[in-house]
Amino acid sequence: ADYYWPAFKVPIREGKAKGVMCSYNAVNGIPSCLDPLMKAARAQWNFTGYVTSDSDAVGDAWRRHRYVQTPAEASCLAVKNGQCDIDSGNTYYDSLLQGVAEGHCSMQDVDRALFNTLRLRFELGLFDPTA
Numbered sequence: 457a458d459y460y461w462p463a464f465k466v467p468i469r470e471g472k473a474k475g476v477m478c479s480y481n482a483v484n485g486i487p488s489c490l491d492p493l494m495k496a497a498r499a500q501w502n503f504t505g506y507v508t509s510d511s512d513a514v515g516d517a518w519r520r521h522r523y524v525q526t527p528a529e530a531s532c533l534a535v536k537n538g539q540c541d542i543d544s545g546n547t548y549y550d551s552l553l554q555g556v557a558e559g560h561c562s563m564q565d566v567d568r569a570l571f572n573t574l575r576l577r578f579e580l581g582l583f584d585p586t587a
């Protein structure tokens with residue numbers, strides 16, 4: 457974690473980054489999109505942007521890393537622990553609500569992720585009326 461942490465710290469704290477991407481790799485045995493490190497970054501560095509996965513890195517947590525047993529578990533751990541707001545793949549679409557139904561995460565976790573993505577779109581003016 458000490459190796460990866462500084463690469464995020466400067467852009468978030470000094471550059472006021474609005475978005476970061478978790479990747480396919482694992483940090484300390486935990487797939488990066490499921491790792492609580494980003495939750496800590498939000499708290500310690502006041503990161504208010506969004507986190508997106510690399511192309512279905514959330515799916516890789518169960519498919520390749522075999523860190524969890526199902527895509528529903530991977531989706532919920534990414535949303536809850538990894539604070540991954542957007543899955544750049546189909547794993548959330550196919551499995552996130554199943555994970556909520558199975559109790560791996562809550563709708564409050566899903567709402568927080570949605571809030572993070574919509575907040576940026578509002579800040580960018582994407583919902584402003586046309587002039």
